[in-house]
Amino acid sequence: MKQLIATRLFQLVAVVLIVGSISFALMYFLPGDPALRIAAGRYGPDMMDNAISDMVRAELGLDQPVLFRFLAWMGDLIRFDLGHSLVSGAPVLHEIALQLGYTLWLAALAFVLALVIGPLVGAIAGLFPGSIFDRVSLLVAVALRAVPPFVLAIVFMMVFGVTLRWFPTAGFGGWSNMVLPSLTLALGLAAMSSRVMRDAMSEVAASPYFAHGRYKGLSDRTVVMRHGIRNASLPVVTYLGLQMVYLVEGVVVVESIFAFPGIGHALVHAIIARDVPMVQGTALAMGGLFVLLNIIVDLMCLRLDPRLGRRAA
Amino acid sequence: MNTASLTHLPVELRDGAKPAFWQPVRIVGAVILLALLAFAFVGPLVIGADPLFQDYLAVLVAPGDPAHWLGTDHFGRSMAARLVHGAQLSFVMAFVTALSAAVPGIALGILAASRGGWVERGLVALSDIVLALPGLLLVLLLMAFAPGKFGPLYLGLALYLWVEFFRVARIETARVLALPCCEATRLLGFGPFYVFGRIVLPALAGPMMTLFAFAMGSAIIAVSTLSAIHVGLRPPTPELGAMIVELMPYYSEAPLQVLMPAGVIFLLVLSLQLLAGRKS
């Protein structure tokens, strides 16, 4: 348990360091006047005039050593003083708080959907290896894994949005806007986890303890329910850790394609507009989301596998 | 239910033979990849058309036209020429990126496993730091320095992809070095070069080939994805992801033109993943 906390704490610190230092570098090394940019970031572009930028220049002193300026920058970051967007002028925290809600819903919906589809398909395929169901699900999974999420998103948008007109293709006006983005992410995730579950299930079904359950006189149903599902879930849950990379990356991509007003979309926009405070804020939020998702997976592992809990205790 | 039929089979009846490297799946992957490579590298010689040449008299021509056998896009550019150059670009980018990730990754992995101590701890901590963020996020952040440029795209991808080579090479090297056969070989008077050449490197070759194919697949996905969300390479560069997004507004009139670059990406990634075999 201590080990887990330490790992995730280390990860969180690394996220802050990476995002903070890249943003710092962006602020100072992008073409244009950094003082102007910093002043706009602090007080919002509407408040900008030469007097303020001169004040900033004097205060920060661009003649100060880089290390000093970097520490000041990180200090602001740690105090959650993320400044203002260079484009809209609104406080970054305020913007993020709004967008994070959308993104959390999207990620949660995709996660839950993937957890329903993937392991279920995988478990059935794993109990009947070599069956038609197994082969078809293998084919679909292999194909889906070779399709980048943005392509899947576009195909869905074209088919269900443009041609069939079942769901809206862009923006956010209600729950129907969540369907296509979350389905895109969920299918990608499920394609991977279904195969892990399938292999785990067939491995469990071939394990000595599964056979022994039958020798004890338990019915197939009982053996699958009591000794199959939980054990086969272990590798899947462990694998979820890797899948979280896919989920967070996918959120960025899918939000951008569907113009979904979440953090990922905002991040991409900020990068194109070189809105450094927003880049930093949204990247921090995505990184934080990533750490949070990993913690959820850790807790699921602990809950499922007694070996982890006992060893830690 | 005949699931556990093999379980009942006593160990002595089970076949313990190792599967061969060239399994059917790998062969299918290799064949698709070779076909794509021919398409990408021989294609330009056959087609000869400039992927940037615009012909406003022949806009969105459907595939099958005698003058434009794969049709044209919304600027009247030859789809065939654009696809061929796009495939070439994707493959070369992916290959160079994977190579730039593999060489330091493997070298550092072997170094960490054989030296141990603070060298290993430092490198592992470094790799953990890189892994703290999802790869795409890291590349995106670096892209902010120069959106649309090759440099940060290539650098960001290599910076992220080396970690997987490092991790696997380190674990595999450490595992192999701990085998009794390494100890036995040293006791028989053979030096470290013999141990590396005859035991460690052959053991690394398989997993590293697999990783390389996966890394190329990831790079292809990443480059096209970033271009599709307007952060990566930009029009008019014939990049497959950018092409899809460019053509999206014309989907109703020319659906095939949108699907063709998507198909090339799909086949490229699929062939690499099949060639990689199982990730394990």
Add this chain to the structure above:
Amino acid sequence: MSSEIRLENLSIKTRDGTVLVRDVSFAFGSGNPICLIGETGSGKSLVMHAVMGSLPDELICEGAILLDGENLLALSAAARRALWGRKFSLLPQEPSRSLDPTMTIRSQVAEIYPALHRASWNDAKTRAMKDLQSVGLDHAARSFPFELSGGMAQRASIAMAHAAGSMVLLADEPTKGLDRALCDVVAGMINHEVSLGRAVMVITHDLELAMQTTGMIGVMRNGVLVELGKADSVLHAPVDAYTKSLVAALPSQWEASSQNTHEPGKPVIAARSLGKSFGERALFKELDLTLRSGEITVALGPSGCGKSTLGNILLGLIKADFGTVERPGNLPAFKYQKIYQDPPAAFIPHQTLGDAFGDLRKRHGIDGASINRIFDDLGLEPGLLARRPDAISGGELQRFAIARALLLKPAMLFADEATSRLDPVSQKRVIDLLVAQVRERNLALMLVTHDHVLANKIADHVIDLSSLSSNGEQRTAA
């Protein structure tokens, strides 16, 4: 309630007609257990699975298996499945792998009651505790399998058989992977089940386990039952040639090897006040030890006592915490060689033996004649050189390992459990060869084993590490 199982001319074939087991007949029942002995591939586990009714569909049984007069082979697969738990229980090999790793053992015992006896879950839990009590595991009821030792896991699976209440107990290699001391405990548990009136059948390759059972012994080889009789008569007056070689290969039946009659040899390794701990646990301390040429020193003790560690310290592969190791004469490092427990692991997996010996020749400038001579001495077929290590039997590969070491004209050999993975006949052959080479070439041999009998047959000196961990004494067999 007593039960009897009678096999009449049981044959097992594959669908394409290959005969795996031919005409096996025997009977066992309450108070009259049977122990089937045989190597891997002898067909003993096929026979056991035929009795259980758990052979894969690809295999066909002929003959009859009668349970109290009813022919089980006439029943449908479903009807036979219905007997699992109710009539037949199986003690699995390597029980720690046969228990669900994510469930407490109490739950794994308790779940049998609702399934077989229509009991409520509350009732089941109480009764499961009684079953665990009957095997002395009540204190570990809430443990998970990974928290149990091999012997405890074996007891847990016996508790499951008790819960099922079946009268026929089939034990599949119950001592596989266990220490000698634990094997005795398992034998005791099985004998206890016999005394409770169960019909017990044990299959094993472990002759020592068979010696401790009381009923019949059947010896299987290549799918045929070559010998069947009362345990005493099979062990003391074997009739079949294979059984004879099997019995003769038991260390207790060996002739004591000729003791070293020379003058005490010159020391090749001298260790002074060695000490080594793993974490809190001290393996040994203040250990003095001298290995002399032409002498056999055996380090004895249960697994984990530090006997292999001691050998590795002498070879310089591990550092001791305290003490010194001296090598008089300043010989090069390769004059000190090691023979490993698991022969395939000691060879480079993808290299043919021919290449391995070729590289060794080049490295040390060995002439071909001496290679041939050593292969001759060790009874090795040069034709095998074209193969890779995994295509050669363990016994042969171990002899190649010895040949490889001897080619370097070593001063000392350290054999780390070098025969514990071999079948008894191969074990005897490898030990005989080792002893002969030590005497002939005047080597110092240090042999690590957990087998007291073997140790006392061949050793000039015995170091018992189980008695050494606490005090610093060195017990020496005269």
